[in-house]
Amino acid sequence: MSDGPLAGLRVVEMAGLAPAPFATTMLADHGAEVIRIERPTPTVLEPDLLGRSRSVLHLDLKAPGTVDAVLELLESADVLIEGFRPGVMERLGLGPDVVLERNPRLVYGRMTGWGQTGPLARAAGHDLNYAALSGAIGAVGPADQAPVPPLNFVADFGGGGMFLAFGVLAALVERSESGLGQVVDAAMVDGAAMLTTHLHSMIGDGTWDGVRGDNILDGGAPYYRCYATSDDRYVSVGAIELPFWDVLLDGMGLAGAELPDRDDRAQWPALAERLAEVFATRTRDEWAEVFAGTDACVEPVLEPLEAPLAPANAARDVFVEVDGVVQPAPAPRFDRTPSSTPRSRGTADAETLSGWGLSEAALGLLAPGR
Numbered sequence: 001m002s003d004g005p006l007a008g009l010r011v012v013e014m015a016g017l018a019p020a021p022f023a024t025t026m027l028a029d030h031g032a033e034v035i036r037i038e039r040p041t042p043t044v045l046e047p048d049l050l051g052r053s054r055s056v057l058h059l060d061l062k063a064p065g066t067v068d069a070v071l072e073l074l075e076s077a078d079v080l081i082e083g084f085r086p087g088v089m090e091r092l093g094l095g096p097d098v099v100l101e102r103n104p105r106l107v108y109g110r111m112t113g114w115g116q117t118g119p120l121a122r123a124a125g126h127d128l129n130y131a132a133l134s135g136a137i138g139a140v141g142p143a144d145q146a147p148v149p150p151l152n153f154v155a156d157f158g159g160g161g162m163f164l165a166f167g168v169l170a171a172l173v174e175r176s177e178s179g180l181g182q183v184v185d186a187a188m189v190d191g192a193a194m195l196t197t198h199l200h201s202m203i204g205d206g207t208w209d210g211v212r213g214d215n216i217l218d219g220g221a222p223y224y225r226c227y228a229t230s231d232d233r234y235v236s237v238g239a240i241e242l243p244f245w246d247v248l249l250d251g252m253g254l255a256g257a258e259l260p261d262r263d264d265r266a267q268w269p270a271l272a273e274r275l276a277e278v279f280a281t282r283t284r285d286e287w288a289e290v291f292a293g294t295d296a297c298v299e300p301v302l303e304p305l306e307a308p309l310a311p312a313n314a315a316r317d318v319f320v321e322v323d324g325v326v327q328p329a330p331a332p333r334f335d336r337t338p339s340s341t342p343r344s345r346g347t348a349d350a351e352t353l354s355g356w357g358l359s360e361a362a363l364g365l366l367a368p369g370r
Contacts, residue, residue, distance in 0.1 A: 019083060
């Protein structure tokens with residue numbers, strides 16, 4: 001039995017690309033028992049960190065009797081997660097109408113780019129497209145260059161997987177009152193748009209002028225941006241409030257110096273240039289040492305391989321090592337029902353499936369050779 005606040009929750013996952021597996025990983029990290037259904041010859045990353053902490057069934061869903069066996073498996077599940085284009089699960093014989101008739105308590109989580117309905121529902125797309133149409137990346141990057149693709153953090157993971165996990169948990173809370181499951185339609189474009197809520201507040205009150213790279217939080221302000229250091233690395237500066245700004249100037253040796261007015265947007269470029277000159281005189285790690293233990297809101301910009309080694313991250317075990325692979329630890333944390341360290345994915349054998357109440361016929365199809 002897994003540990004964590006979701007221990008006892010049973011999840012069936014239809015293997016797919018990043019956002020749906022990420023949602024499932026969030027559930028698995030906190031104790032849910034997950035069985036993932038993959039094709040007989042899947043193509044996945046190795047190590048597959050988005051496949052951690054679950055058991056895997058390799059199934060040909062077109063083989064006779066297999067879909068019926070999966071339906072029987074779903075009768076004992078609390079949650080189904082799938083990330084196919086609209087209509088695929090229906091064509092497989094595993095659509096919501098069929099599944100919820102067999103198990104009315106099931107929460108049926110669906111992850112798509114454009115949603116189950118709408119003019120783009122069946123169109124192809126990727127994180128960059130969903131984030132673009134939501135307005136999210138139109139605000140990211142220098143004003144004189146193209147918008148910057150934020151890897152696939154904004155739509156796949158932030159706007160997709162996390163919103164699907166939230167939707168599933170919300171439906172489970174509602175089920176505790178109604179006794180009924182429901183379909184969760186999580187679209188990456190919806191979630192990415194939701195992530196821009198604060199931006200729309202700034203648009204509404206006039207603090208965002210509509211020009212990329214010219215505002216407080218998009219790198220326009222000299223007190224909220226990254227600066228290059230003498231070793232061609234970077235430090236992040238987030239000294240928005242005046243008390244933090246004063247500490248920043250003190251650490252840089254600029255306290256009392258005549259500087260362009262930080263409250264005058266027209267002088268932001270000149271002020272940023274002055275700060276850039278000073279930051280370029282020391283290495284990233286030297287500046288980190290200067291500001292360590294202060295409220296200057298200055299931190300080194302770490303490469304992904306460096307982050308697990310940062311003392312603050314190590315002290316909180318932000319990253320863990322599983323089977324020789326360093327990876328992020330489950331988040332958030334729970335004081336009374338802490339979650340276990342993740343484990344590598346395994347095979348869903350007869351022993352794994354025995355507690356799901358399957359018939360001998362279904363076990364024979366799902367775990368042959370037992």
